Amino acid sequence: MTDPATPATDPALRLARPLVVGRVAPGSAAEAQLRALWDTPPGWRGWPATVDHKSIGLRYIVTAFVFLLAGGAEALVMRVQLARPNATLLTPQQYDQLFTMHGVTMIFLYALPVLSGFSNYLWPLVLGARDMAFPRLNALSYWLFLFAGLFLYASFPLGEAPDxxxxxxxxxxxxxxxxxxxxxxxxxxxxxxxxxxxxxxxNFVVTLLRMRAPGMSLNRLPVLVWGTLTASGANLLAVPSVSLAFLMLWLDRRIGTHFFDVLDGGRPLLWQHLFWMFGHPWVYVVVLPAMGIVSDALPVFCRRPLVGYEPVALATVATMMIGFVVWIHHMFATGIAPLALSFFGAASMVISVPSAVATFAWIATIWTGRPVFRVPFYYFAGFVLLFVVGGVSGVMTAAVSLDWQLTDTYFVVAHLHYVLLGINVFPVIGGLYFWFPKVTGRMTNERFGKLVFWVLFVGFNVAFFPMHIAGLLGMPRRIYTYGPDMGWSTVNLITSAGSFVFALGVLMFLADLLHSMRRGPPAGSNPWDAPTLEWSTASPPPSYNFAVVPHVCSRHPLWEARLGEDESGNPDGGGKDRIARSTLEEGYLLSEGREALGTTALDAVPDVILKMPEDSYAPFWLGVFATMVFAALSLRAWVLAAAALAGCAVTIAVWLWPERALIQREPGTDTSGIRAGMLTDSTQYDPATGHGTVARDGPILPVGSAGERSGGWWGCLTLIITEGALFGYLIFTYLYLAAQTAQRWPPEGLPKLGPGIANTAILLSSSGFVWFCERCVRRRRQRLAVASMAVAVVLGIAFVGIQLHEWHNHPYGPATHLYGSLYFTITGFHMAHVVVGIVVLALLLLWIALGYFDGERCVALTIGGLYWHFVDVVWLFIFTTLYLTPYVIGRHS
Known part of the structure; x- marks a missing residue:
């Protein structure tokens, strides 16, 4: 620890420092310094290491379009097969593989990833931030997506694709x-x-909570942000359901469990419950961000703000909330009880209300505005029409009696394509045309772009609207051929012809983009005269996004002069109070390393100066090792899987290794977490450096992660939410199967309470020692902290030992019967979390002993403790379900 009276020599190690305000001139030394800090090195060394959100966003978009072309090619082959009766281009097995991979590709490898690409690229720009909250985690998400896509296609060339x-x-x-x-x-x-x-x-959730520009309160967020935020929250709760279902299916196939085995008490209907608990919210996950694109970009061409911003934002959230309670909408024909059919049918009708709110808002925006008929406007207006068609057909299938007639017919295929393709592809292409100048600095060809739209729009409707008619004529889904006397020949021929027209439009669109990237006219910084923050930067944006952190006073910072909005977003009524304006050219200067400004979750008040990570190879290698784990599992190469899992653990440890806590202070600084206000006294400008004069006596903010200011704390909290959902679905599976089976439950006698009570006491005690360790670190009592954490690690190991002993003494295993499958899977999931927690605690113990933490910087200890407490709380639910519930509701006869 240095003398408090000595100025810090390393800015990265200061505990706190004053915020300063100024300007940065283009081409100045200050801007060159920012580029040196944030630019990724060119060439192959920098390409896999970059964590720049813009590069990652573009990679998402390009990769998703590659998968779109693959899925489209699969669709065209199927349409050739169905264009005429009794065609023999494909065998039944080949057709099954093609329609399976087409669906997997379009739904999982295109629809959401392309929207993730948009959001990755745009979120920091529209939020006034320099990057996402977790840049390395952002890179990891892309590498895992790419490797998962390649993994899913791995068996396709061998003729063994999913079917x-x-x-x-x-x-x-x-x-x-x-x-x-x-x-x-x-x-x-x-x-x-x-x-x-x-x-x-x-990453999206924490970025929204912590990385907004000062002044960007929740009522000033773009609708695109609302859409992606809602979709991200839904993913945290829905994805564990389908991941669990697929893992249990693999266990049934390769380990011999019985989750879906009817002969041993399993239930195939459990698969549909778990799949559609995910599947129906997923529909809105791939729709709501696209709706956000339209809600933000359409008003630009109507020359007015979106009509009904607040209702549209609330409708976005309401749509997803209702979407979680209508999964049985997809299971009306499975023998569900009439009361449940009534409830879920009504809920499926209600969900159309928030969608109608957004539709009327778009129509009112066009009606009351002064539309400018540029290429993006065509796609957004066309989307509104397709949205209505897809929504109406969805409401039709919400009626139980009609759904019974339409289930498994081509009417559902038509609805699915209007919802997942039309409502996704047209906003995406319109968004690409809209933000193309921002990404490339060039404009596209207006005349050719309009031609592309009409080819796509006509081709789409010719391809998919006749499918409604085919369904009403009784054509079932998933048939690879049909007879000439079925009456489906004409509609299938029209559908196939429209599919090729639509494919031609996609190729024309890609050709337009590729040509415009090289020869398009220069765009300027804001060619559309748009109102949001991303258009205040250069086109293409620099690597650091904003030279100074902007301060936002309205939803339309670039339209404030013409709209006359005050700080609350209300029009100026001519009152005496001066209207506050957003400041974009002058703001907080953050240039002592890669830095970003963290703000409070609700009101976006400056809260902390965040140190952002440098480029790193760790996300790439973690993606490689994780893929190797799953490849080894598919081959049942257990040694290779263990080795790859060890590689993941080492990579994560290197990733998370902290810097030693060498904390230095500016003379006289206070570390009590003073919150900053916007400074306005930096008015003089120094052309030699590109900086305005700065105020050294400005407000002081902590530097780096500190307690509740830590983005890692918020990230751990969101991880706990999704992990809690996973255990919730596991417990649901146990209770559902226990209620459905007619067998003795549990089949081997009541579980022994002794080991469960002992393990409960051990885990609760370990949580107490972890909590006490953190208190000791904050009070700088290192030896006591080390001892306390060591006891917590020993107690965790004791839990594992008791659990392994209990497993060994059971007269059954996971493949013996259904109860064994449930017991070992649930306790095994928890055991895996305990082992991970023990490794985390052991690392924390090492870091405490080496002096990496002190009373001011111990956020890693706080995060590790939060995770361990979660693991302990989950055990209480497992203990209640597995050990106590059978004594209350068990069947022993």
């Missing part, structure tokens, strides 16, 4: 009917893709 449909219903997907590696690859690939989606969603 049970993208919904993968059991028992068709079980080992009895599908013995090859295809379903194993699909199941494990979806779990890997689920990890990518989860870490990306955590």
């Amino acid at each position: 049970a449909g993208w919904f993968n219903y059991v028992p068709l997907a079980g080992l009895v009917y599908d013995t090859g590696p295809n379903i194993d690859v699909y199941a494990l690939g979806m779990v890997l893709l689920g990890i990518s989606t989860t870490v990306g969603s955590i």
Whole structure:
């Protein structure tokens, strides 16, 4: 520890420092310094290491479009097969593989990833931030997505692609009917893709909470942010459901468990429950961000703000909330009780209300505005029409009696394509045209772009609208051929012709973009005269996004003069009070290393100066090792899987290794967490440096992560939410199967309470020692902290030992019967979390002993303790479910 009276020599190690305000001139030394700090080194060394959100966003978009082309090619082959009766281009097995991989590709590898690409690129720009909250986690999400996509396609060239449909219903997907590696690859690939989606969603949620520009309160967020935030929150709660379902299917196939085995008490209907608990919210996950694109970009071409911003934002959240309670909408024909049908049918009708709110808002915006008919406007207006068609057909299937007639017909296929393709692709292409000048600095060709729109719009409707008619004529889904006397020949021929027209439009669109990237006219910084923050930067944006942190006073910072908005977003009524304006050219200077400003979750008040990570190879290698784990599991190469898992652990440890706590202070600084206000006295400008004069006596903020200011704390909290959902679905599975089976429960006698009570006491005690360790560190009592953490580690190991002894003494295993499958899976999941927690505690013990923490900087200890407390609380629910519940509701006869 240095003398408090000595100025810090290393800015990265200061505990706190004053915020300063100024300007940075283009081409100045200050701007060159920012570029040196934030630019990724060129060439192959920098390419896999970059954590720049813009590069990652573009990679998401490009990769998703590659998968779109693959899925489109698969669709065209199927349409050739169905264009005429009794065609023999494909065998039934080949057709099954094609329609399965087409669905997997379009739904999981295109629809959400392309929207993640938009949000990755745009979020920091529209929020006034320099990067996402977790740049390395952002890179990891992309690498996992890419490797998961390649993994899912790995068996395709061998003729062993997944062939049970993208919904993968059991028992068709079980080992009895599908013995090859295809379903194993699909199941494990979806779990890997689920990890990518989860870490990306955590990043979006924490970025919204902690990385907004000062003044950007929640009522000033762009609707795109609301859409992606809602989708990310839904992913945290929904993805664990489908990941668990796929993992249990793999366990049934390769370990011999009985979750879906009817002969031993399992229930195939459990698969549908778990799948559609995820599947129906997923529809809105791939729709709401696209709706946000339209809500933000359409008003630009109407020359007015969006009509009904608040209702649209609330409708976005309400749509997802209702979406979580209508999953049985997809199971009306499975024998569900009439009361449940009534409830879920009504809920499926209600969900159309918030969608209607957004639709009327878009129509009112066009009606009351002064539309400018540029290329993006065509796509957004066309989207509104497609949204209505898809929504109306969805409401039709919400009626139970009609759904019974339409289920498994091409009417549902038509609805699915209007919802997941039309409502996604048209906003995406419109958004690409809209933000193309921002990304490339060039404009596209207006005349050719309008031609592309009409080819796509006509081709889409010719391809998919006749499917409604085919469904009403009785054509079932998933048939690979049909007879000439069925009456479906004409509609299928029209559909196939429209599919090729639509494919032509996609190729024309890509050609337009590629040509415009090189030869398009220069765009300027704001060619559309748009109102949001991303258009206040250069085009393309610099690596650091904003030279100074902007301060926002309204929802439309670039339109404030013409709209006359005050700080609350209300029009100026000519009152005496001066209207506050957003400041974009002058703001907080953060240039002592890679730095960003952290703000409070609700009101976006400056709260902390965040030290952002440098470029890193760790996300790439973690993605490689994680993929190797799943590849080894698919091959049942257990040694390789263990080695790859060890590689993951080492990479994570290197990733998270902290810096030693060498804390230095500016003379006279206070570390009590003073919150900053916006300074306005930096008015003089020094052309030699590019800086304005700065105020050294300005407000003081902590530097780096500190307690509740830590982005890692928020990230751990969101991780706990999604992990809690996972254990919730596990307990639901146990209770559902226990209620459905007619067998003795549990079949081997009541569970022994002794080991469960002992382990409960051990875990609760360990939590107490972890809590006491943190208190000791904050009071700088290092030896006592080390001893306390060591006791917590020993207690954790004792828990593992008792659990292993209990497993060994059971007369049954996971493959013996259904109860054994449930018991070992639930306790095994928890055991895995305990082992991870012990490793985390052991690392924390090492770091405490080496002096990496002190009373001011111990956020890693806080985060590790939070995770361990969660693991302990989860055990209470497991103990209640597995050990206590059978004594109350068990059947022993």
